[in-house]
Amino acid sequence: MVTLAPAGPRAAHDAAVEQLRRARREAGRVQLGKPSSNLFRFGDRERGRGTVRLDTSALDGVLGVDPTTRTAEVQGMATYETIVAATLPHGLMPLVVPQLKTITLGGAVTGLGVESTSFRNGLPHESVLEMDVLTPDGELVTVTPDGEHADLFAAFPNSYGTLGYALRLVVELMPVSPFVRLTHHRYPTAGAAAEAIPRLADVDAGVDFLDGVVFGPDEQYLTVGEFTEDPMPGARISDYTGQEVFYRSLQRRPVDHLTVHDYIWRWDPDWFWCSRAFGVQHPLVRRFWPRRYRRSDVYRRLVALDQRFGASNRVREACGGTAEEMVVQDVEVPVERLAEFLEVFHAEVPIAPVWLCPMRLRGERSWPLYPMEPGRLYVNVGFWSSVPERPGDGWAHNRLIEELVASLGGHKSLYSTVHYGEDEFWAHYNGAAYGAVKTRYDPAGRAPDLYRKVTGR
Secondary structure, eight states, rough: OOOOOHHHHHHHHHHHHHHHHHHHHHHHSSSEOOOOOOOOOSSSSSSSOOOOOOTTTTSSSEEEEEEETTTEETTTTTTTHHHHHHHGGTTTTEOOOOSSTTTTTHHHHOOOOOOOOOHHHGGGGGGGEEEEEEEETEEEEEETTSTTTTTHHHHOOTTSSSOOEEEEEEEEEEEOOOOEEEEEEESSSSHHHHHHHHTTOOOOOSSSEEEEEEEEEEEEEEEEEEESOOOTTTOOOOOOSSSSOOOHHHHSSEEEEEHHHHHTTGGGGGGGGGGGGGGGTTTHHHHHSHHHHSSSSHHHHHHHHHHHHHHHHHHHTTOOOOEEEEEEEEEEEEEGGHHHHHHHHHOOOOOEEEEEEEEEEEESSSOOSSSSOOOOOOEEEEEEEEEEOTBTTTHHHHHHHHHHHTTTTTTESSSSOOOOOOHHHHHHTTTTHHHHHHHHHHHTTTTOHHHHHHHOO
């Protein structure tokens, strides 16, 4: 299916897998020893309790790219930055490339991912053809949509490592053009933007990419991206890795052009807009902030340090202010309920901008642990900031969002804090289906179940 890696890399892969299998069999509680993380569950309670960090440094590459079949064979800890670097020279990219460079393929499949091709191509796991999964008891199984382990294949998305780790994946790729032309459409209300999304997301409309930004109740943009071999005559090819910031361009440039590489990573230099918390969007600071450190993983490490020591809240309180609640979430709501969600959000959660990303499942298959309806159009709403705590209730805003999303028939990603009670959680995330697969592949309970994994309880 995929051009095989040379004997050396292939042998190295097999040796690394075998070493990881032995380590997993011998260890009790484990964590993946990755150099970066895109999770926002800080203060991991497993650390310091005999947890073993599994060395995955030899499983972070691309084993092969086949331009004929448009597939790639990829190690599970390979970041999308590494994958895109391997596929773009062939004029190809993954069907969905999550927007931050250090998200790994294995992480996006077990933890979900979304981007501006998701209205057409669904979620990253829908382009997986097969996986080698290391189960909690140290067994290696090859899973496919219809094989002996089809139950694990179906339940793997949204399992967050509790059913095992993907060590090798074969994924579909799509052809690209050298440039992407962007058109930013402004809408005065959330209702107007929500009404426009189904038309723009029609798979026959010729749109290649679609996402948006809400700056406030009276200012929302939907961005249409189209592949092009050549920019418009006289068009400027923008570069947002330097002094300019991409999200601000939506308000200034109705039409824009980027190379396909820079389009894929347009959000990463400023972590969408989150770099402003570190002053990196100020022209003077930006001039002296090294370009190589304008990356999402750098900013995320700074946030992790702050959360570890509580520095920013201590400063606020010392200056007479109040502590702040971190509200970092991605949720999906049906497109017809988007305006309702945003109305409550603007009134109760003072965060702006927020990201919009239309999405729907790629095919007719449903995925048990994240039960979206096939054929139905949803919108991912992403917001990543902090707000003043409500006195005596440090997680009030996060709980409000969970309740709101559920009332609108939506779902919430689990990469950040989770506040559901156990019964409510399993009602949302198909506890019966999860339990059956968990029993088969982790009968001894060597890995925590999904609820305990994401809540730390």
